[in-house]
Amino acid sequence: MKLIEKYKIPEEDLYILAVIESKKLSSSFFQKEKLKSHSLGVLKKYNVKFLDLGPLLDEIRIGKYDQSQELIEKYGDINLNKTKASFGMKYVLPFIIGVGVFVLIFKACGPDKITGTSDKSYLEMVVEVGCTSSNSDDKKEDIFREQYKNKWMTFVGVVEGIDGDVLSINCDMQGISDVRIEFDDEKSIYEIKKGTLIKVKFAMRKIGGCIESFQGDKGEIVQKDLSMSEMQNEMFKK
Incomplete structure (x- = not known):
């Protein structure tokens, strides 16, 4: 079963996600991160599993829903400012993250002393x-x-x-x-x-x-x- 069918994503959201994916191709690093946050915002209500995110977006990209004349006429230009972005993801890649939150530790000697x-x-x-x-x-x-x-x-x-x-x-x-x-x-x-x-x-x-x-x-x-x-x-x- 295709992931699009598995998560029952309607054509309007498929169109929006395809537009976002298309915009990523010509965007800078930070613009891509903002666009990814919009994609996650659209997908949030479908409870997509973490490991399905990448393959699902690949399916949507391959589907070229943003190039469908029928969908273009139906939904027109997409205003991403009205598309809710996922909190906390504006500057974070969708599939994977690292955080450092550990206590300051010192060691006594050597050039590789942890500072x-x-x-x-x-x-x-x-x-x-x-x-x-x-x-x-x-x-x-x-x-x-x-x-x-x-x-x-x-x-x-x-x-x-x-x-x-x-x-x-x-x-x-x-x-x-x-x-x-x-x-x-x-x-x-x-x-x-x-x-x-x-x-x-x-x-x-x-x-x-x-x-x-x-x-x-x-x-x-x-x-x-x-x-x-x-x-x-x-x-x-x-």
Whole structure:
């Protein structure tokens, strides 16, 4: 069964969602985030499961409802200002989010001394120092060194790989693994399976980019096997 049929989405909302998806193609990063919040606002009443969001929007995009002359004549131009956006998602990607909320922890010695805790989410960090950031490479390095390096962070993500004592997670459901985290105890991740939704705390060490992942160590699993509702709660958290 198609997801459109499963959630019984009427043609008007299919048209609105198709228009939004079409606008994303020519939008900037922040404009895309605002458009995603509108999509989630439209879908909220249908109680779409987290893992169905991406495939459902793909179905709608492929359906090209925004190009149907019949629907265009019936519903006309869509004013997104009148389309309610989902609270808490204006600057957050729909399928996946990270938050850092841990206590300041200091260690006594060494160049990798942990100097504090960052409460920034993965997406907030990427806007400043990631591949899509508008900052220069030198400025990215400065921001990373001052605000993120050697600090405790906590992200939510999907496990994409386990290699010995290293766990790779995808925090935005797009592209490559976003963060590679080394654990002191390999046994702590031995039973974890790919595709698992987890929350992990770690010390951020190395900046990532368009190809390389961010890197950290001293990983600790805060929660594994998150449910869809728990993941959605994290997504909508400010």
